[in-house]
Amino acid sequence: MVRIKDVAERAGVSVGTVSKVINNTEGVSRKTKAAVLKVIAELNYHPNLYARNMRAKSSRTIGIFVPLINEPYFLPFYDGINKRLEQIGYTPILFSGITQQSSEGTLDLLSQMMHRNLDGLIVSTYGWDDATIAKLARMAEEIPIVSYKRKFEDSPIHSVGVDDFEGMYRAASHLLQIGHRHIAYMNPAPELETSRQRLGGYRQALADHGVEERSEYIVDCPSYRIMDGYHYAHRALQTRPLPTAIIGGNDTLAIGVMKYLQELQMRIPHDIAVMGYDELPLAQLMSPQLSTMSLPTEAMTALAVDLIVGSERGGEPARHHAFDTKLIVRSSTDMTAKVHLDYP
Amino acid sequence: MVRIKDVAERAGVSVGTVSKVINNTEGVSRKTKAAVLKVIAELNYHPNLYARNMRAKSSRTIGIFVPLINEPYFLPFYDGINKRLEQIGYTPILFSGITQQSSEGTLDLLSQMMHRNLDGLIVSTYGWDDATIAKLARMAEEIPIVSYKRKFEDSPIHSVGVDDFEGMYRAASHLLQIGHRHIAYMNPAPELETSRQRLGGYRQALADHGVEERSEYIVDCPSYRIMDGYHYAHRALQTRPLPTAIIGGNDTLAIGVMKYLQELQMRIPHDIAVMGYDELPLAQLMSPQLSTMSLPTEAMTALAVDLIVGSERGGEPARHHAFDTKLIVRSSTDMTAKVHLDYP
Numbered sequence: 001m002v003r004i005k006d007v008a009e010r011a012g013v014s015v016g017t018v019s020k021v022i023n024n025t026e027g028v029s030r031k032t033k034a035a036v037l038k039v040i041a042e043l044n045y046h047p048n049l050y051a052r053n054m055r056a057k058s059s060r061t062i063g064i065f066v067p068l069i070n071e072p073y074f075l076p077f078y079d080g081i082n083k084r085l086e087q088i089g090y091t092p093i094l095f096s097g098i099t100q101q102s103s104e105g106t107l108d109l110l111s112q113m114m115h116r117n118l119d120g121l122i123v124s125t126y127g128w129d130d131a132t133i134a135k136l137a138r139m140a141e142e143i144p145i146v147s148y149k150r151k152f153e154d155s156p157i158h159s160v161g162v163d164d165f166e167g168m169y170r171a172a173s174h175l176l177q178i179g180h181r182h183i184a185y186m187n188p189a190p191e192l193e194t195s196r197q198r199l200g201g202y203r204q205a206l207a208d209h210g211v212e213e214r215s216e217y218i219v220d221c222p223s224y225r226i227m228d229g230y231h232y233a234h235r236a237l238q239t240r241p242l243p244t245a246i247i248g249g250n251d252t253l254a255i256g257v258m259k260y261l262q263e264l265q266m267r268i269p270h271d272i273a274v275m276g277y278d279e280l281p282l283a284q285l286m287s288p289q290l291s292t293m294s295l296p297t298e299a300m301t302a303l304a305v306d307l308i309v310g311s312e313r314g315g316e317p318a319r320h321h322a323f324d325t326k327l328i329v330r331s332s333t334d335m336t337a338k339v340h341l342d343y344p
Numbered sequence: 345m346v347r348i349k350d351v352a353e354r355a356g357v358s359v360g361t362v363s364k365v366i367n368n369t370e371g372v373s374r375k376t377k378a379a380v381l382k383v384i385a386e387l388n389y390h391p392n393l394y395a396r397n398m399r400a401k402s403s404r405t406i407g408i409f410v411p412l413i414n415e416p417y418f419l420p421f422y423d424g425i426n427k428r429l430e431q432i433g434y435t436p437i438l439f440s441g442i443t444q445q446s447s448e449g450t451l452d453l454l455s456q457m458m459h460r461n462l463d464g465l466i467v468s469t470y471g472w473d474d475a476t477i478a479k480l481a482r483m484a485e486e487i488p489i490v491s492y493k494r495k496f497e498d499s500p501i502h503s504v505g506v507d508d509f510e511g512m513y514r515a516a517s518h519l520l521q522i523g524h525r526h527i528a529y530m531n532p533a534p535e536l537e538t539s540r541q542r543l544g545g546y547r548q549a550l551a552d553h554g555v556e557e558r559s560e561y562i563v564d565c566p567s568y569r570i571m572d573g574y575h576y577a578h579r580a581l582q583t584r585p586l587p588t589a590i591i592g593g594n595d596t597l598a599i600g601v602m603k604y605l606q607e608l609q610m611r612i613p614h615d616i617a618v619m620g621y622d623e624l625p626l627a628q629l630m631s632p633q634l635s636t637m638s639l640p641t642e643a644m645t646a647l648a649v650d651l652i653v654g655s656e657r658g659g660e661p662a663r664h665h666a667f668d669t670k671l672i673v674r675s676s677t678d679m680t681a682k683v684h685l686d687y688p
Binding site: 069074075078079082091092093094109112225226227230255256258259262263282285286287339341342343 | 418422423426435436437438456569570571574599600602603606607626629630631683685686687
């Protein structure tokens, strides 16, 4: 079993310094703190939670809020946060519990959170109205709050996300580079800023490859759920020439599209290639496996936690942290791609 | 918006009685309480949480504990509990947060729970050791605890589960009835009682159809994870005659088997049929869609909640509630099955 002195030794600091980092008390430089946290992670050190909670002032509890937990993106998100919290001996509390989240219900939950002495909050604000976001911004004056994916200008809310314009630009470029010229795009929840960025990346890629954009190839979907891809895919097939490839603005939409095409006995990628975005573990379970853009979820969620744990209340102004995506080519766009399964 | 008097009217009781049910105070018969809860569910009535929390003695909070949240079974389980809690105006708190749960970590979390004034706890005890279960039993003397799937003899812990012997008996019988005689079985975590029951059902079905059991067709897997199905499937193919069908003791194992067979370019169900058990939403996203036995997760989780909310501390002895499974025939065993997608 790893003990605190093992951590101190490896990090080259005193046991007292490690203890300060664990209890998040002052008097440790940012650099030392980072080094100690790294060693804690490497050694998989678990401070004695119970004894420590008695001493520390902070609740060592972070709230996680997601509007809907039965979304495929939820698990990697929650899992990433948990991994990081476990490393530093914090406990997560999940607020959600609701399959069809109402604005009233969200406000209720936010009020409840403020009574729980949380050290901070990581939220996915998908579907929130302005009043709810205003409430969140007021809360962010009191406890550190990190928004996942969505960014807010001139707000006390931190955010971690990806460069969606660049990500979708590269997704579309992959298809253009292997010869596709008729590429449909399933546009999830067009009112979202992330969706606008992705759509912009798709358009720019077409333009840069000298391919004329056709509005009939852009299919707006009400949300990013699998069933939307399934129900709206037929619209992408109403245009002539038929698209030779379809991009889902999310993996979930792409998976719905695949299921629809397979019902029509269309072969993927021979008849139509399908490309996703925002890699889900699910993508590699599909047949054929789904090409996608991978988000560094683990790094993003770790930073979300670190922004809270490292926050001095009223300290640094909030800002947006953008990560890069990575192209994952699988057999839904390239029939020579090697099959690989590594499900969590 | 539905109000308390609408509930009272429809249930044929006074507003005071509805209020008592909502606040879980005494003086309402079991029958009336059940009737009121039913109307609350039907009308989708949401008591004003905030005002009510001020008045009520109970915390109106139920803890949910799962060893690993990144398991496919987690979402339907959590979702079902949430739906029911939402109907009765309770809040769930999820304890887990940990991807590789240790026994020490579990005991820590259980201690934390007891300090949170929970009304009760719903737990999945997969992988727990005896010491941890003994601790849970001691906790069950103080707050109502419901175990999901696993039952305990002579224990204060309630449980809801399914008749796994009968369920797997019917899964195997489906394959036998469509002509299979060489049926392999992927046996998840053989030490679990649920696994023993399922294996027993498979064996009994063979015996009742006059098919000789072959031990080489039974492949023990360390857990029920997708990757176990994927890594252990080759063992089912080492025997001659080759099996014409493989049953996964869980959908996850069956999905892993499918991915392995597809890497070998084997056609499902033409070369080998694949059957799952314990339906996951994931099963219908597979190509071909996976035949399985469906568990009434919604009814099971609703009962788990009701057992807690309806519990008088120190009242009725705990018992096991067993539900029936349902056969879902899809194209992984029957190529004429109609494709249907209804993802949550």
